[in-house]
Amino acid sequence: MRKLLEFLLFLALVPAFVRSVDPPLNYDVLGLIVFKADVKDPESKLVSWNEDDDNPCNWVGVRCNPRTNRVAELVLDGFSLSGRVGRGLLQLKFIRKLSLSKNNFTGTINPSLAQLDNLRIVDLSDNNFSGPIPNELFQQCSSLRVVSFARNNLSGEIPQSLSSCSTLTAVNFSSNQLSGSLPSGIWSLNGLRWLDLSDNLLEGEIPRGIEGSLPDSMQKLTMCTSLSLRGNSFVGEVPTWIGEIRNLQTLDLSGNRFSGQIPDSLGNLQSLEVLNLSGNGFSGSLPESMIHCKALYALDFSGNSLTGNFPAWIFGLDMQVPMLPENGPSGKIKDHSPSSVQPSFYNLHLLDLSDNAFSGEIPGNIGLLSNVQYLNMSRNSLVGGIPESIGELKTINVLDLSDNLLNGSIPSDIGGTVSLKELILEKNFLAGKIPIQIANCSSLTSLILSRNNLSGPIPVAIANLTNLQTVDLSLNNLTGTLPKQLANLPHLLLFNVSHNHLQGELPAGGIFNTISPSSVSDNPSLCGSIVHRSCPGVLPKPIVLNPNSSSDSPGVLSSSSNLRHKRIILSISALIAIGAAALIALGVIAVTVLNLQFRASTSHSAAALTLSGGDDFSHSPATDANSGKLVMFSGDPDFSAGAHALLNKDCELGRGGFGAVYQTFLRDGRPVAIKKLTVSSLVKSQDDFEREIKKLGKIRHQNLVALEGYYWTPSLQLLIYEFVSGGSLYKHLHEKAGGNSLSWHERFNIILGTAKSLAHLHRMNVIHYNLKSSNVLIDSSGEPKVGDFGLARLLPMLDRYVLSSKIQSALGYMAPEFACRTVKITEKCDVYGFGVLILEVVTGKRPVEYMEDDVVVLCDMVRGALEEGRVEECVDGRLGGNFPAEEAIPVMKLGLVCTSQVPSNRPDMAEVVNILELIRCPSEGQEELG
Numbered sequence: 043m044r045k046l047l048e049f050l051l052f053l054a055l056v057p058a059f060v061r062s063v064d065p066p067l068n069y070d071v072l073g074l075i076v077f078k079a080d081v082k083d084p085e086s087k088l089v090s091w092n093e094d095d096d097n098p099c100n101w102v103g104v105r106c107n108p109r110t111n112r113v114a115e116l117v118l119d120g121f122s123l124s125g126r127v128g129r130g131l132l133q134l135k136f137i138r139k140l141s142l143s144k145n146n147f148t149g150t151i152n153p154s155l156a157q158l159d160n161l162r163i164v165d166l167s168d169n170n171f172s173g174p175i176p177n178e179l180f181q182q183c184s185s186l187r188v189v190s191f192a193r194n195n196l197s198g199e200i201p202q203s204l205s206s207c208s209t210l211t212a213v214n215f216s217s218n219q220l221s222g223s224l225p226s227g228i229w230s231l232n233g234l235r236w237l238d239l240s241d242n243l244l245e246g247e248i249p250r251g252i253e254g255s256l257p258d259s260m261q262k263l264t265m266c267t268s269l270s271l272r273g274n275s276f277v278g279e280v281p282t283w284i285g286e287i288r289n290l291q292t293l294d295l296s297g298n299r300f301s302g303q304i305p306d307s308l309g310n311l312q313s314l315e316v317l318n319l320s321g322n323g324f325s326g327s328l329p330e331s332m333i334h335c336k337a338l339y340a341l342d343f344s345g346n347s348l349t350g351n352f353p354a355w356i357f358g359l360d361m362q363v364p365m366l367p368e369n370g371p372s373g374k375i376k377d378h379s380p381s382s383v384q385p386s387f388y389n390l391h392l393l394d395l396s397d398n399a400f401s402g403e404i405p406g407n408i409g410l411l412s413n414v415q416y417l418n419m420s421r422n423s424l425v426g427g428i429p430e431s432i433g434e435l436k437t438i439n440v441l442d443l444s445d446n447l448l449n450g451s452i453p454s455d456i457g458g459t460v461s462l463k464e465l466i467l468e469k470n471f472l473a474g475k476i477p478i479q480i481a482n483c484s485s486l487t488s489l490i491l492s493r494n495n496l497s498g499p500i501p502v503a504i505a506n507l508t509n510l511q512t513v514d515l516s517l518n519n520l521t522g523t524l525p526k527q528l529a530n531l532p533h534l535l536l537f538n539v540s541h542n543h544l545q546g547e548l549p550a551g552g553i554f555n556t557i558s559p560s561s562v563s564d565n566p567s568l569c570g571s572i573v574h575r576s577c578p579g580v581l582p583k584p585i586v587l588n589p590n591s592s593s594d595s596p597g598v599l600s601s602s603s604n605l606r607h608k609r610i611i612l613s614i615s616a617l618i619a620i621g622a623a624a625l626i627a628l629g630v631i632a633v634t635v636l637n638l639q640f641r642a643s644t645s646h647s648a649a650a651l652t653l654s655g656g657d658d659f660s661h662s663p664a665t666d667a668n669s670g671k672l673v674m675f676s677g678d679p680d681f682s683a684g685a686h687a688l689l690n691k692d693c694e695l696g697r698g699g700f701g702a703v704y705q706t707f708l709r710d711g712r713p714v715a716i717k718k719l720t721v722s723s724l725v726k727s728q729d730d731f732e733r734e735i736k737k738l739g740k741i742r743h744q745n746l747v748a749l750e751g752y753y754w755t756p757s758l759q760l761l762i763y764e765f766v767s768g769g770s771l772y773k774h775l776h777e778k779a780g781g782n783s784l785s786w787h788e789r790f791n792i793i794l795g796t797a798k799s800l801a802h803l804h805r806m807n808v809i810h811y812n813l814k815s816s817n818v819l820i821d822s823s824g825e826p827k828v829g830d831f832g833l834a835r836l837l838p839m840l841d842r843y844v845l846s847s848k849i850q851s852a853l854g855y856m857a858p859e860f861a862c863r864t865v866k867i868t869e870k871c872d873v874y875g876f877g878v879l880i881l882e883v884v885t886g887k888r889p890v891e892y893m894e895d896d897v898v899v900l901c902d903m904v905r906g907a908l909e910e911g912r913v914e915e916c917v918d919g920r921l922g923g924n925f926p927a928e929e930a931i932p933v934m935k936l937g938l939v940c941t942s943q944v945p946s947n948r949p950d951m952a953e954v955v956n957i958l959e960l961i962r963c964p965s966e967g968q969e970e971l972g
């Protein structure tokens with residue numbers, strides 16, 4: 043095969059030799075096989091091309107003239123071919139149509155294509171051809187009709203020879219890198235119907251044709267139906283003769299630097315359907331002659347400097363029609379009855395007049411544009427009200443009147459625009475209420491009314507608009523409460539009501555779980571955790587003080603009204619400080635009481651355990667039946683021998699909601715951690731206690747601190763845990779001084795290990811209830827081990843009040859449902875705590891940080907940063923930028939999802955583990971090697 047191809051190639055390069063071969067080869071087969079040899083065909087589209095065939099007429103993409111069996115058409119559109127177009131095609135002497143569109147061909151366009159005398163259509167669009175368009179191509183063109191080189195990478199000037207190729211009807215050079223000016227004779231191409239030169243780098247003025255004899259050359263162009271010079275750098279005025287191209291249906295001059303007046307002669311273009319003059323420097327007013335362009339369908343004048351009164355003629359107000367008497371003395375334009383006036387542009391679907399300097403009022407009969415779908419008049423200087431007839435625009439999808447000087451109210455007739463998807467009226471002076479009829483616009487996805495003077499309540503009916511995605515009502519004077527039903531809108535992504543006068547409680551659920559505080563800010567009477575303002579009758583969520591403490595304790599929040607008043611006056615940070623003081627006081631009392639109790643019990647049970655120190659501990663009667671019960675799950679009951687250090691204060695490891703923890707050693711030298719429960723008065727009966735503890739003892743997982751045993755007396759309970767040497771995550775994150783902070787890899791590993799441990803607990807139907815960074819220990823190899831799990835089971839009942847008071851040290855980790863009596867507490871409360879922990883690990887910040895006069899809640903901060911697109915800045919600065927953003931950002935997003943206000947919106951821990959494993963970059967292992 044390879045040999046044969048090389049031979050054929052050789053033949054192709056020596057045509058004289060080919061002619062002498064006997065029997066004669068089929069030149070088309072030869073040419074196509076040579077062509078095929080040059081291209082890459084990854085999808086084997088050309089597999090049917092076999093050089094042993096007599097002719098190529100049955101090959102894919104090939105059509106022959108049935109009389110001569112010579113190739114007439116080669117159409118290989120979208121075959122994923124790449125490589126260069128070699129000389130092989132030059133053998134196809136009778137080809138009429140060559141179409142290689144939508145491939146990946148590279149290289150230059152071969153000038154020799156001009157040798158193919160019969161070629162009528164060449165379509166090389168959507169490839170990667172580069173270099174100039176060869177001048178030869180059009181020099182002796184005898185049959186070329188259609189040329190498209192659109193969407194390639196061609197550069198250089200448009201060849202002058204183009205003007206001489208008088209057979210051309212369609213030229214499409216759009217989306218290349220062509221530069222320079224238009225060839226001067228281009229308007230003499232009298233057969234040209236489509237000329238698309240858009241999105242190039244062309245410049246200069248539109249050539250005047252042959253100066254002085256304009257009409258002659260122009261009349262030749264009358265066949266042209268489509269002229270696009272979009273997206274170049276043409277300058278100067280649009281020549282008047284453009285109005286002579288009578289068949290013009292599409293005129294697109296957008297995105298150039300044309301200036302001056304829009305020529306009156308456009309009014310001659312009675313077939314004109316699409317006129318796009320946007321993004322130029324046109325000035326002056328719109329020519330009234332355009333009222334004659336009755337076929338217009340899309341009209342875009344946006345982004346110019348057009349001035350003058352609003353072009354009322356667009357709506358059929360022929361200035362010749364005498365004003366009706368009821369128009370009033372001011373001469374203000376009022377409605378004509380629809381029967382008396384035909385709209386000029388009955389067909390108009392798109393009208394964009396935005397970003398100009400039009401003044402005056404919107405004509406009252408705007409409703410006559412009964413087929414309009416897109417109407418944009420934003421960023422002008424329009425005054426007056428929004429006409430009621432707007433409700434007659436039954437087909438409108440987008441109505442944008444923003445950034446004008448409109449006043450009055452939003453007419454209730456807006457309810458008639460039943461197809462409306464986007465209503466944008468921001469930055470005007472609209473007053474009055476938001477009409478409830480807006481609920482009839484059931485397709486509405488965007489409602490942008492910000493920066494007006496709207497007052498009154500937000501209509502509940504808005505909650506019926508289930509397609510809503512964006513609602514911006516900020517910077518108005520809205521009052522009343524936020525309808526709870528808004529939380530049910532399933533697609534809502536943005537909801538901004540900041541800077542109004544709304545009051546009452548923020549709804550829960552839906553968008554309100556993830557809303558950023560800035561979206562509801564500056565509504566002084568709005569309350570709820572997001573705005574850090576407690577609602578009357580609702581305890582502030584992060585501060586739940588012990589209900590059992592004495593009532594004269596300074597931090598207690600009693601429900602008596604004078605104290606509630608006091609609470610409102612006190613700043614949150616003051617409250618926290620008082621609360622902390624009360625806690626410490628309580629702790630001291632509890633320890634003292636326990637000590638006293640214990641001393642009492644030791645005196646008659648002779649238990650040798652002591653709380654105050656090792657000195658008064660002498661020998662080991664722990665096996666004495668009266669002294670209490672010691673159980674080691676591992677079957678090693680000889681625990682007492684090493685007990686001399688037991689509960690020695692010097693060995694205290696830390697304190698938590700359920701008690702202090704001490705380090706000691708078993709007789710075999712193995713270290714263990716002993717937790718002395720300080721909740722003894724709350725603990726269940728011995729039987730219940732032992733049953734629960736045994737259950738917890740069975741739970742083993744490499745990321746859980748193993749519970750090894752327990753010690754029970756009625757007044758003292760000890761839990762014996764595996765000892766983990768590396769200290770708590772809290773210490774690693776918040777107390778370690780110096781540059782020795784956790785690396786990203788270590789942090790990710792901690793997050794993942796913690797997630798696995800919780801997933802395991804939940805599989806065993808155990809809720810942790812008390813997840814926080816001080817309960818996550820790090821072992822010597824950097825693996826996280828979660829401790830303190832399931833201890834709430836030891837409490838006589840799962841009372842959320844007791845729970846929240848026991849877990850109050852875990853400020854910021856507590857799921858909101860703890861504060862809500864009607865929501866059942868499930869394992870999803872651990873997911874919440876885990877979400878907070880994720881954010882804590884990634885940012886290195888505590889869940890709640892107290893500033894002088896401010897409380898920063900970590901998840902709100904990250905959520906806000908995410909919305910502002912700068913979430914990367916939240917990552918712990920101690921990492922010094924040494925982290926993969928493609929891991930850190932999704933991990934933070936996961937943390938936010940886990941901290942959803944509504945439990946059912948949080949993923950379960952098994953899902954979390956899966957997600958984390960997906961997030962972890964596959965390249966990480968390689969990085970470690972390096």
Ligand SMILES: *[C@@H]1O[C@H](CO)[C@@H](O)[C@H](O)[C@H]1NC(C)=O
Pocket residue numbers: 122123144145146
């Ligand atoms: C062209 O090549 C590029 C990169 O080589 C590829 O992404 C693209 O899909 C190809 N396009 C076609 C039409 O084959």
Ligand SMILES: *[C@@H]1O[C@H](CO)[C@@H](O)[C@H](O)[C@H]1NC(C)=O
Pocket residue numbers: 146148149170172
């Ligand atoms: C097009 O070709 C140029 C080289 O001529 C190459 O650098 C570029 O990647 C190609 N583009 C595509 C989309 O294949």
Ligand SMILES: *[C@@H]1O[C@H](CO)[C@@H](O)[C@H](O)[C@H]1NC(C)=O
Pocket residue numbers: 170172195
């Ligand atoms: C166009 O060509 C230039 C240089 O040949 C190349 O760098 C660039 O990637 C090409 N552009 C496209 C879109 O292929």
Ligand SMILES: *[C@@H]1O[C@H](CO)[C@@H](O)[C@H](O)[C@H]1NC(C)=O
Pocket residue numbers: 167168190192193214216236237238268270
């Ligand atoms: C020119 O070609 C581009 C790309 O194939 C196409 O989108 C455009 O509609 C064509 N222009 C005309 C006037 O047909």
Ligand SMILES: *[C@@H]1O[C@H](CO)[C@@H](O)[C@H](O)[C@H]1NC(C)=O
Pocket residue numbers: 478481503506
């Ligand atoms: C909103 O929907 C509810 C139930 O579908 C219906 O009862 C109510 O009338 C609707 N409100 C408006 C203003 O359409």
Ligand SMILES: *[C@@H]1O[C@H](CO)[C@@H](O)[C@H](O)[C@H]1NC(C)=O
Pocket residue numbers: 495497519521
């Ligand atoms: C807002 O509305 C109140 C009455 O509801 C009115 O007193 C006040 O002047 C309004 N403020 C503005 C800025 O319009």
